[in-house]
Amino acid sequence: MDIRKVVEQESALVFERFDETTAFEIGISIRANGLVGRQALVIDVRFWDRQLFHAALPGSSAINAEWARRKFNSVRMFHKSSYRLALEQQREDRTFPPGYGLNPKDYALAGGAFPIRVQAVGVIGALVVSGLSERADHETAVAALCAHLGKDERLLALDQT
Numbered sequence: 001m002d003i004r005k006v007v008e009q010e011s012a013l014v015f016e017r018f019d020e021t022t023a024f025e026i027g028i029s030i031r032a033n034g035l036v037g038r039q040a041l042v043i044d045v046r047f048w049d050r051q052l053f054h055a056a057l058p059g060s061s062a063i064n065a066e067w068a069r070r071k072f073n074s075v076r077m078f079h080k081s082s083y084r085l086a087l088e089q090q091r092e093d094r095t096f097p098p099g100y101g102l103n104p105k106d107y108a109l110a111g112g113a114f115p116i117r118v119q120a121v122g123v124i125g126a127l128v129v130s131g132l133s134e135r136a137d138h139e140t141a142v143a144a145l146c147a148h149l150g151k152d153e154r155l156l157a158l159d160q161t
Contacts, residue, residue: 006084013145014117027053030144041131068130070108075126083111083138112137
């Protein structure tokens with residue numbers, strides 16, 4: 001099941017340190033792959049308090065950026081990947097249940113935002129990809145993190161469906 005694998009990804013994809021250069025390197029690698037694949041993506045890498053990298057590829061739109069913002073907010077609130085949150089909640093309307101008190105204008109249950117976790121510090125921000133299916137957005141983020149951290153993507157990949 002995807003949830004177990006996502007939890008494993010979140011545990012494995014941890015940085016010793018993370019800064020503006022790291023954010024740029026990860027963002028630019030996703031951008032380059034997205035351009036080659038002609039993917040209409042928005043890519044965001046953020047600390048909680050500021051944006052470190054942003055790219056909007058050809059064919060993307062303001063709605064992709066809006067989804068990215070809402071997915072980022074979900075990671076900031078729960079320190080879990082937005083795909084994990086979506087799988088845990090299983091809500092077709094992509095909103096949190098009313099009891100959470102989270103405005104659907106600001107939070108979304110959709111894959112593509114992954115927590116940036118630093119050893120001995122915790123979650124400090126998120127990498128967000130928006131423009132593909134939620135699972136593909138998540139997989140794109142995970143692949144970039146695996147490449148940057150030198151992790152074998154095949155061992156952390158979601159099962160093929």
